[in-house]
Amino acid sequence: MEQAYIGLGANLGALRATLEAALRDLDALPQTRVLAVSSAYRSAALDSDGPDYLNAVARIETGLAPMELLDAMQAIELKHGRERPYRYAPRTLDLDLLIHGDASMQRPRLVLPHPRLHERAFVLLPLLELAPTLSLPVLGPLAPRLAGLADQRVEREPLPLNWT
Template identity: 40%
Template sequence: MAHKAYIALGSNLGDREGHLTGALQYISGITGTRILSISNIYETDPVGYTEQGKFLNMVVLVGTSLSPLRLLDELQKMEQEFKRSREIRWGPRTLDADILLYDDIKLDDPRLVIPHPRMLERAFVLIPLKDVNPGFMVGEKTLEDMIQECCDKDGVKLYKKMDNGVGFCG
């Protein structure tokens, strides 16, 4: 596994926790990809389009031999398996998967921007990212500094502690 990628997962329709668990199982079955670490699960208020139910969010660190765009293809296949609908921007969804970081690369492709363009503005991403990479920094700013600057931080609550020993095995 030559590359490391951080993936944000979220769900606010149906069996939210079941969708996240199913996503972990799906990701662990992607050829050339292995889960290295998972965050706790957090229940979060919706951001953007707020007329919807609360989300469950987490972050997964994977080792992968896939390119960023190939990994994106696999994650989008997974979203389709979970019947993801894209009718309303930031709207309700059974499962959402976003590549946050991939090694130290910067990518600006019409299909994928890395680092994720809004991740530093979202406590619902930064708090679980801190579980899997507490030392992550942008310039001189720590994750804790960035979390404190987020306007959504009060809407992020621990939902379930996850065993982060050796990663998820499916």
């Protein structure tokens, strides 16, 4: 079993309900359980137009290999109406595999650790909420990187996600 971190986001439809349902779907995957979920964070769409996103990060324990987990996550996205008309299009659900144990890989469909997790406050804030001292090879400690993201609008939501 490996610990993994998954970024969740949505900016179309019933954002909170979709993220909560996606967390239940992740928890129901074979050999997988959700261990913890960050607060929800509202953020402006990056690199695109569209409504604000609701984001969170989940820490899971899984026996699924990275590519198996990615396939399962993409099936969950489809279940919740995810379409991919163009890069950075608004979405009903976006699930990103951020970290999978100590895995380091570069494949066409999956790069681990996620190559931009340290550049996005909407990922880094909830990730560091769950793992405040997280350090990654090449990047080192992640917490100091938040200072460079101060120009990205991210607001913590007052109510936690209810997924259990």
